[in-house]
Amino acid sequence: MQNIDLFKEQISSSSPKKIVITTHHKPDADALGSSLGLASYLKKKNHSVTVITPSDYPSFLNWMKGNDEVINFEAPGKSEIAKELIREADLIFCLDFSSLKRLIDMGEYVKASKAKLINIDHHQDPDDFADFNYCSTEAAATCELIYDLIYKIGDIELLDQDIAECLYAGIMTDTGGFKHPNTTKNVHLVTAELIALGADNSKIARLIYDTNSLNKLRFLGFALTRRLKILEESHTAYFSISKKDLRKYASQTGDTEGLVNYALSLDGIKIAALFTERKDGVKISFRSAEEVEINKFAASFFNGGGHKNAAGGISELPLDETVERFEHLIKENQHTLYNQLEIINEKN
Helix, strand or coil, rough: CCCHHHHHHCCCCCCCCEEEECCCCCCCHHHHHHHHHHHHHHHHHHEEEEEEECCCHHHHHCCCCCCCHHHCCCCCCHHHHHHHHHCCEEEEECCCCCCCCHHHHHHHHEEEEHCEEEEEECCCCCCCCCCCEECCCCCCHHHHHHHHHHHHHCCCCCHHHHHHHHHHHHHHHHHHCCCCCCCHHHHHHHHHHHHHHHCCCHHHHHHHHHCCHHHHHHHHHHHHHHEEEEHHHCEEEEEECCCCHHHHHHCCCCCCCCHHHHHHHHCCEEEEEEEECCCCEEEEEEEECCCCHHHHHHHHCCCHHHHHHHCEEEEEECCCHHHHHHHHHHHHHHHHHCCCCCCCCCCC
16 A cells, blocks of 8 residues: 555544445455445445445355445446435545446546545556555455455454454455465464454355255256366367356356366366356356466456456356357467466457
């Protein structure tokens, strides 16, 4: 952050402000956990705080403190309320995303706001859109950065069990249940402090990982048996999910979350992908073994990006053409991908 003392002055309890907190489209546990955790903290400092999400999010996150006050920009009758709050805001916190494009339709209103923008994020290559930045690719999760920031400001005593559980959830999920290489010493130190504050780690894991609908489990079985393809020579596996598949199993937001990890869990697989057909294009989730920088592949060919081993992308081509293009690109680039070299240019 350019000046943490200036930032501390901005959120001083002696100067109450109208604050909006927002995060990326289709928020995950880190996005929502950091937003609601920060909101509860700022309310304790006498600010008027509203969390606005660009879309809905998985129902298994509804237990978080403050969930019932979140405004979904896409929900019927909510967009005008959200726009007014954005226009009137003194501060807008942008959490867990590096570009206003991740807000989809909300992005133009945040950009036009006269509020000071504060970006807190752990993704690579952030756009220069904020007045204050607290960003680090070394952090495993935005929730980790929220804790670190509150600690540096000197407000740890304002954290309570509800805030701790929101932050713990985001760190737990963005480290893959503390399995990913981003599980650092600091991650363990921070989560230990959150547990000491009352975060029930067993309860949080159960609520997020073990709260499934029957349709979701049936969809998982279908995907594993009918939609998983393995490219043995390329050490790659992927799922291809159509809109028809999603309708068949009454898929809800969050039902495909984590599916790509099953492909990566296969012995010998270094690259995994999930292609999900949506009304606005094909959404792509990429995962890779530690030595493969899949974010460069996503950025080069699928208008995406993210972390070294976990990235996303989008394709405007039909689902079958997107998958065909992916297979071609993997075969063309596998040597450079597996040797951590710069990805070669796509051939015409």
